[in-house]
Amino acid sequence: xxxxxxxPVEKSIEKIIFTSRWLLVPFYLGxxxxxxxxxxxxxxxxYHNLPHIMTMSQTEAILVAIAMIDMSLTGNLVVMVIFxxxxxxxxxxxxxxxxxxxxxxxxxxxxDLKLKLMASIVAISAIHVLEAFMDLEHWSSEKLxxxxxxxxxxxxxxxxxxxxxxxxxxxxxxxxxx
Numbered sequence: 640x641x642x643x644x645x646x647p648v649e650k651s652i653e654k655i656i657f658t659s660r661w662l663l664v665p666f667y668l669g670x671x672x673x674x675x676x677x678x679x680x681x682x683x684x685x686y687h688n689l690p691h692i693m694t695m696s697q698t699e700a701i702l703v704a705i706a707m708i709d710m711s712l713t714g715n716l717v718v719m720v721i722f723x724x725x726x727x728x729x730x731x732x733x734x735x736x737x738x739x740x741x742x743x744x745x746x747x748x749x750x751d752l753k754l755k756l757m758a759s760i761v762a763i764s765a766i767h768v769l770e771a772f773m774d775l776e777h778w779s780s781e782k783l784x785x786x787x788x789x790x791x792x793x794x795x796x797x798x799x800x801x802x803x804x805x806x807x808x809x810x811x812x813x814x815x816x817x
Contacts, residue, residue, distance in 0.1 A: 660728055660729050661729060663724070663725075663728055663729055664729065666724075667721050667724060667725050667729075670717050670720060670721045671721065673717055674714055674717045674718065674721075677710050677713055677714045677717065678714070680710060681707060681710045681711070681714075684703065684706055684707055684710070685707070688703045698773055698774070701773055702770060702773055702774060705766055705769060705770050705773070706770070708766060709763055709766045709767070709770075712759060712762055712763055712766070713759075713763060715759070716755075716756065716759040716760075716763075719743075719747070719752070719755060719756075719759075720752070720756070722741070722744050722747075723744070723747040723751075723752045724752070726744065726747075727747075727748070727749055727752070732744070750804050750807075753800060753804075754797075754800060754801055754804060757793070757796060757797035757800050757801075758797060760793055760797070761790075761793050761794050761797050764789065764790040764793045764794075765790060767786065767790075768786055768787060768790050771783055771786050
């Protein structure tokens with residue numbers, strides 16, 4: 640009897656909770672703005688360095704390329720978070736032209752996203768370490784040690800996360816067999 644009286648209230652609460660996922664939209668729109676900011680920074684880097692490409696040393700050219708790769712990887716990461724986050728938590732993205740839809744879109748789970756995020760962070764961190772080693776005269780030994788140490792922590796974290804996901808995936812497979 641009480642259950643029947645609670646049903647409309649319960650339905651309303653569940654509808655509010657389910658609809659609250661749309662509160663994430665401003666986060667994803669903010670990430671779109673961050674992506675625009677990265678594009679602007681990429682363009683500024685290109686604009687400032689392209690006229691000097693013929694007079695740059697090889698090391699300077701490599702440092703510029705590394706900075707641009709870093710921004711590109713970060714941009715890819717932001718796009719991945721926007722697409723997969725939106726599709727996993729809010730709504731499927733309905734594209735009329737399916738040829739433009741990336742193959743991975745709609746197939747990345749939250750666990751996959753975490754692993755890809757960590758792999759991207761490790762890659763970006765590795766680029767920063769490489770950038771520092773390409774420009775050693777501007778780095779103290781202490782700062783380099785911190786940079787390498789933080790990179791190692793990112794690597795260890797990514798490995799631990801991948802290992803935990805593998806264990807979890809094996810347990811899920813076992814449950815489905817039983």
